[in-house]
Amino acid sequence: MPELPEVETMVRGLRPALEGRRIARIDVHDPSMLRGCDARELRRQGRNAVVASVGRRGKWVVIVLADHRGMIVIQPRMTGGFWLAEPARPEHVRLSIRLANAGEIVRYCDARRLGRIHWFAEEAEAERAFAQSHGPDALEIAAEDLAARLKKTRRAIKPTLMDQKVLAGIGNIYADEVLHASGIHPERVSSGLTREESGRIHAAIGRILAIAIEAEGSSFDAGYRTVLGLEGGFLAINSAYGRGGEPCRTCGDPIVKTRIAGLIGRPTYFCPSCQPRRPTRRRR
Ligand SMILES: [Zn+2]
Secondary structure, X not given: OOXXXXXXXXXXXXXXXXXXXXXXXXXXXXXXXXXXOOHHHHHXXXXXXXXXXXXXEOOEXXXXXXXXXXXXXXXXXXXXXXXXXXXXXXXXXEEEEEEOOOOOEEEEEEOOOOOEEEEEOOHHHHHHHHHHHOOOEOOOOOHHHHHHHHHOOOOEHHHHHXXXXXXXXXXXXHHHHHHHHHOXXXXXXXXXXXXXXXXXXXXXXXXXXXXXXXXXXXXXXXXXXXXXXXXXXXXXXXXXXXXXXXXOOXXXXXXXXXXXXXXXXXXXXXXXXXXXXXXXXXXX
């Protein structure tokens, strides 16, 4: 599932292909994924529009059209992704943006069709929709704000970090990595964390996400690929996710694969030595 680093990598790949370019036409191949307009309306809005910018809000890709024409917001969710290259599975193309010059095409593909393609006529409308379902961006949240948000819930820290309303952008993979880097057990009660511990989590979020963006995200199975169809490299260098039974890169003990309450069907990886359930209190 694309998380913040994967969506950021998509956005960085799309920028040179779209920004400042004129759209010849937009084709919607799966109208059931559209929200906020129908296929005809999106086609009308897109015709001859210039792309002002491509950006990211949480795990959303935001394509802003110039002259206040509106914006296309795509949520890749589980299996969505963009292709500048010829897509590996042409039958999964759900939206095509054909550019005016040279006939280049940017395609949005989505195998399971769980993603969403939104049209917003005004920025304020998009902001409202985002604010209703999201907290601050994981790369922008202040340490004090994160600490205050963690204090508000007695849920385990891992599902709390994955709750987009608490902070936007982190999913199953990066929650495991952040908690490993912070030395915090995934089932610790969020409100029971000390200020020093939430500070460690805040620092780890920035550090881990930066490394993951640098590596162009995480790929496994037939899932996420970069806009050029390449695999992301993060899971070759990471510490926890997918490393059950392998030695912890910090202490050498085996990483444990488990399941925790509140996360149905998704595994959790952690190091019981580096991430104790009951940490010994550190003297200040
Ligand atoms: Zn360890």
